[in-house]
Amino acid sequence: MRLGIVGCGLIGQKRAAAASGHSVALVTDLDTGRAEALSAKTGAQLAPDWQTLVAADLDAVIVATTHGSLAAIARAALEGGKHVLVEKPAGMTVAEVQGVAEAARASGKLCKVGFNHRFHPAIWKAKEMVDSGAVGAMMFVRGRYGHGGRLGMEKEWRAIPELSGGGELIDQGSHLIDLSRWFMGDLELAFAATPTLFWDMKVDDNCFLALKNSAGNIAWLHASWSEWKNMFSLEIYGRDGKLVIEGLGGSYGPETLTFHKMLPQMGPPETTMWDFAGPDVSWQAEFADFVRAIETGGRASGDIEDALAMHKIIAAAYRESAS
Amino acid sequence: MRLGIVGCGLIGQKRAAAASGHSVALVTDLDTGRAEALSAKTGAQLAPDWQTLVAADLDAVIVATTHGSLAAIARAALEGGKHVLVEKPAGMTVAEVQGVAEAARASGKLCKVGFNHRFHPAIWKAKEMVDSGAVGAMMFVRGRYGHGGRLGMEKEWRAIPELSGGGELIDQGSHLIDLSRWFMGDLELAFAATPTLFWDMKVDDNCFLALKNSAGNIAWLHASWSEWKNMFSLEIYGRDGKLVIEGLGGSYGPETLTFHKMLPQMGPPETTMWDFAGPDVSWQAEFADFVRAIETGGRASGDIEDALAMHKIIAAAYRESAS
Amino acid sequence: MRLGIVGCGLIGQKRAAAASGHSVALVTDLDTGRAEALSAKTGAQLAPDWQTLVAADLDAVIVATTHGSLAAIARAALEGGKHVLVEKPAGMTVAEVQGVAEAARASGKLCKVGFNHRFHPAIWKAKEMVDSGAVGAMMFVRGRYGHGGRLGMEKEWRAIPELSGGGELIDQGSHLIDLSRWFMGDLELAFAATPTLFWDMKVDDNCFLALKNSAGNIAWLHASWSEWKNMFSLEIYGRDGKLVIEGLGGSYGPETLTFHKMLPQMGPPETTMWDFAGPDVSWQAEFADFVRAIETGGRASGDIEDALAMHKIIAAAYRESAS
């Protein structure tokens, strides 16, 4: 495929590196230096602005900008007949994301969203095990995700509502929501608290969420910017066992998956653990899923419809907290 | 002190063993064999029934029966002018426990409730550290407590509402509520779900609770009878660090306390961990607290007023779940 | 089978419990009370002494006495035409064990030795994996085994050379030697130090052993009675990966097996861990192996020839340390 990349920061560079076997033909960034650096690395030509890029002769466009412009660029690219891979959260509001989703439906092009946590090997393997029936019918998930904090965090763009669309709920909380939906299907909000407990900022720094579906499954989620030590934990409970994912590599600790399988006699379960210590291959896996979906005409794992459902939960959470 | 014990099962025996230095003078149990066994072990005389026991010449009465009779016996003992140590939850309803609390106030006698988790060494040390300011002002706690399940659990007395007063909420959930109140002060219910997800029983087997206070502190709690592997985890977050308690010994895993202390430069915290591998001394410590409170005329750590506050939260949780 | 048991202490009782499906016909013990208790439990008749027992109409004899009489009883039972399951170390000296081995060869009866560590599920599974080629050709093993110590340990029978035949080398060290031979085949002593570092006793309280074979494989072993916290660790290295066994359950910590599998690109290995948290089934498994070997006419896993080879290493170690 001939690819265009809008946004040449850290994520744009990772996307380019993960697209090996395809041609990065065109790149652009408000920061010309960054665009030039990625051009030098990939051999891509420079586009003067994203409007030019999305109108060019490309098969697919990767949108890796800050939250505020994701939706507009993705929508224009779809309307220009390109497949799109847009970073999470794909927009700042339900309305924005709805617009992108409608553009995707109208164009018949794929709009994948960068829910890259799905492609972490421990999480992906957990999903395969759930789908194969390893833990039986789902009961509930517990998710804990947190950042340990760093000096000046309250002044970063994520803390400024106009640039981010929200705080920790939209940052790490969105991943927990997406993963809960992936493991349990459609969910709606049962409870939310999105307080600002520590940082002097205008967005939430903690979000506590209870989601549920009609089958009585519950997702019990907490994400925090005052976790004091980076952590990721997702515990998935079925009638026949549980799967526990801990860590995401790097400062989030070794990524492991533990399977506790209930035995007929109950008592201590049979426990198996896998340690995924290798380099982060989630970006390659995610891009491969994008390509697969385009080639087969199927859905991508994590697309604009998933992002829309997630945004509806986020909006409901902010409404509930404000009331 | 001259002690009487009503209920000579496992807990009554542990209470007797923990009261060394005092005289177990009188014991009774509906199961005469159990009463005789404890009598043989302690040298206590047998009382024909609890009514006789609470009227006898005793300084204090330990009430270690099943949930349904805890309140009536405790109340009668207080009215008989005895100090009382009654097992958690001290009664099945707010009204019952209110009656006991009023009897305690009227009699001027102490009514301690067996919230023995407070006296586990990791939890006790955590409380001392919080009180000494080690983690700064409180922000929130997360609690997870679960039983791995055993065959036939759905037929045990805890699963029968008339005998237990409720399911997992009143069993392990009550400990999480009490500990949250201990660390953060008075709390009220913000959200509850008390579903029956796995077991074929008429009580809840899972409870998800959000509690909060006017300062914005949150207790985010989940207790489960379908945890598949026994677990206890309490995470306590202040503005300057966090304390993590894992395990309760035995099948709940080694009891440890980990202190993550934030540094001025933020980034990775300074981490210290204590491992409490020795024998369970919580029963001795709890009895010592009972004696101390009697001698000093102060409150016990975990008394009937705490039980009453806990029951109000439990009642609110069942109401919310039913609505 | 009709079984006789000589020695009705803790181990004799475990052996009886593990022999379900067979008939414990006759038991004896110098301590008549213990013999009567086991008789009551199993329905066995009492023999006045071991000489009578080994001469009776039995298929097999279990010898679970202290070290000093193991060899004499085992030998007599074999000469009486019985299969024998004798506790480790099967005798106190090479000469004693050689005598038993010769009696076994002469009688054509099986003489299994209670190397029960082989039958711990993590260790057994590790052996199966090694045999299936999971880690490739063996390179070396590292073993660490230690007891945390208890008051008065220096006065127990294990500390008295006449009763034990040696100290920590013959106690926990013998297991490490047997396991090393099991995983790597015949080995000879390359180095030994058997100091008495902590306890005021006439036997070694620590043993440091290097064993090797002609292929250059090395077993690097340390067992200690001054380990301060009970521990068991066996690390098994092949050309394609390593297997790590930690814990033996109970106070030795959860029993786990971890497999680190080297990948063609090297770097971090693929890691899988199994947690064996259930009740100790090693005694049942070991007895089943005894029965299997009798029925098939094959060797038991851990027999008198293995014990003889182990004793030759122990004797060499004591000689080297003394020189």
Next chain:
Amino acid sequence: MRLGIVGCGLIGQKRAAAASGHSVALVTDLDTGRAEALSAKTGAQLAPDWQTLVAADLDAVIVATTHGSLAAIARAALEGGKHVLVEKPAGMTVAEVQGVAEAARASGKLCKVGFNHRFHPAIWKAKEMVDSGAVGAMMFVRGRYGHGGRLGMEKEWRAIPELSGGGELIDQGSHLIDLSRWFMGDLELAFAATPTLFWDMKVDDNCFLALKNSAGNIAWLHASWSEWKNMFSLEIYGRDGKLVIEGLGGSYGPETLTFHKMLPQMGPPETTMWDFAGPDVSWQAEFADFVRAIETGGRASGDIEDALAMHKIIAAAYRESAS
């Protein structure tokens, strides 16, 4: 101080960064590009060769070259009247290092050797605890140090005897020897095996060492280039407790120190663990020790006399293995 640096590779750069507050005045490297890069970073001038550098007007010289030239440069710098910080192992043979030690004695200048493991915070704290009597009189240490291996390792300079002076014994084994001497004082070789078990190379890829002193203390050490997963573990046993250091950060896992303190009643020890998750500060701490020693005229922690003692053990080990 005015510093000169010979060798501008990774280690030389780290040494320069750790010397803040002092002036890096002169640098040199056989690879001119590397020298220029470090010059640009530090403002240092370029010396055409090390002979020129050691003769210049400097207070101290850092020698961070490959093993083969360490001794010659260090010796010349000392003879030129400079203090010296030379990387471990400070030379390839006893004779070389003896020459450096004599030059240091003759010049009255300090010759510190880069045994930087001493300055890892977990190890440093362990030493302070031992010195303060926390574990009582020393009994033994166990050390395990290993590299997981990487493709082509057998062709790297460390595998070529002429460049390295030896294999894993001189690479990671030397750290274990130095740390053992640091904790227990002078030691001599009791046993060594230095086989080449996995890699197709002319040096040892594993070393098994037993060291001892006249008090009966033992250091039981194994270092391996076929460890399959990077690991570092040092266990230090005194009569009153043990200290366990695990990890060195990064791919060696989180650096932790665990203290098991024996209680008078024995049984499970009191356990405290410290987690050192922060950035690696060992280089700064080591340089500060260099400065302190120069200013006070005392010995540095890890100097040329320590390196000489270590080389005598290494030489003895290679002799024993060859015999």
